[in-house]
Amino acid sequence: MANPFTLGVASGEPLPDGVVLWTRLAPVPAHPDPKRPGGMPDRAVEVSWQVAEDSRFTRVIQHGVTEAVPAWAHSVHVRVAGLRPGAEYFYRFRTGADLSSAGRTRTANDETSTAAVRFAVANCQRYEHGPYTAYRHLAEERPDVVFHVGDYIYELPQSERPVRSLERAAEAVTLHDYRNRYARYKGDADLRAAHAAAPWAPTWDDHEVANNYRGGAEESPAFRRRRAAAYQAYYEHQPLRVRPSAGSLRMYRRRTYGRVADFLLLDARQYRDATTMLGAAQERWLLDRLAASPVRWKVLVQPLFLARRFVPGPPPNLRADAWDGYPGQRARILAASRGLIVLSGDVHNFWAGELKADFLDASAPVTGVEFVASAVSSRPPATDAPAVLAANPHLRFFDGHRGYLSGTASETGFRVAMRGVEPGGIRTVAEFVTDGLRIIRADV
DSSP, rough: OOSTTTTOOEEEEEETTEEEEEOOSSSSTTSTTTGGGGOOOSEEEEEEEEESSTTTSSSEEEEEEEEEGGGGGEEEEEESSSSOOOOOOEEEEEEEEEEEEOEEEEEOOOOOOOOOOEEEEEEEEOOGGGGOHHHHHHHEEEOOOOEEEEEEEEEEOOOOOOSSSOOSHHHOOOOHHHHHHHHHTTTTTHHHHHHHHOEEEOOOOOOOTTTTOOOOOOOOOOHHHHHHHHHHHHHSSSSOOSSTTBBOOOOOOEETTTTTTEEEEOOSSSSSSSSSSSSSHHHHHHHHHHOOOOOEEEEOSSOOOOOOOOOOSHHHHHHHHSSGGGGHHHHHHHOOOEEEEEEOOSSSSEEEEESSTEEEEEEEESEEEEEOOOOOSSSOOOOOHHHHHHHHHTTEEEEEEOEEEEEOOOOOEEEEEEEEEEEEEEEEEEEEEEEESOEEOOOO
């Protein structure tokens, strides 16, 4: 059998005492036979794993053996516990004579820690639209945690004017289609490097399933089957703690770093209907956590533009698929926590703005701030940025580079840099500090 570790390694879901380690055996990543995903035999395969305190694996502290099974496309999800909080580790896998590349991971800080946390935010990486250069630079930063806020893959047929081609250009609909789409994306060396450089905590948007989809009872049986297949493929290719069950996969959760930052990851798709984006249970969970969390920074990590964004010109002037389509639920969230920070994506450009429970009331107090990550590779829409900024005084900044957010949360401050890709390298196009109520440019 050829090298089965073609899709790389990853870690994720960091807790103070452990992480999840991931790989998938796939010697032929986009194998054409749906009965042999990844070109693997139809049987379980033993995979051993190691965790070490050094990159040369001279101080191995944990090891074990697990099975990669055909039902989950020979993906491996190892829950490692008993690690030290706020500590760096290295890991790798072996099956037969084949050894994977090594990955770096880091546990979260414990509940008493006041240490800073370094994070990155990425999203929107349509394969055909360009290389993943942003991930090469993100990997070099070696953050403590990477948040991915959606559109990890695009289920759509291959776009016009592709920079690079998909092997199978039709729309992904079946489990086999989604598996092969992930395999194609993970064939990118820069994406694999970013996964190997730090633990990830991802959430999804729409293109992991279908453009602008929403969950809920109105789904047809055929679409529920498609969604279940997409959710399974997502799990098979991400370092998640929870496995999908009965066609659902719980994605809303928190990742807390000591007394400094409570990162609250939201699912903006699975429970959505005509009147609510999050659904009742997820909203209750969020509001309860915002009320009870004792940490310095309460941070929403979610895919969609939260602030009101009126676009001058012919209607529709507000995007119904984003939070502008759900103003009631948005107002309840923004009224629930003073000093809220929101990290989002989706719109393929950088934005920064201030948040209010009532955006139409000029005297309404600011309750939080939002930083929007640009796309890793997906093409930007046509945007009249000066007109949008003028029509939305709470929006403070726009930039059109591809890239990602790089930030640091500490007891004394919250800092976000917008890292933009340019020919020959990357640069910080803007940097901000905030107290949760104001956005202050830090680079001027």
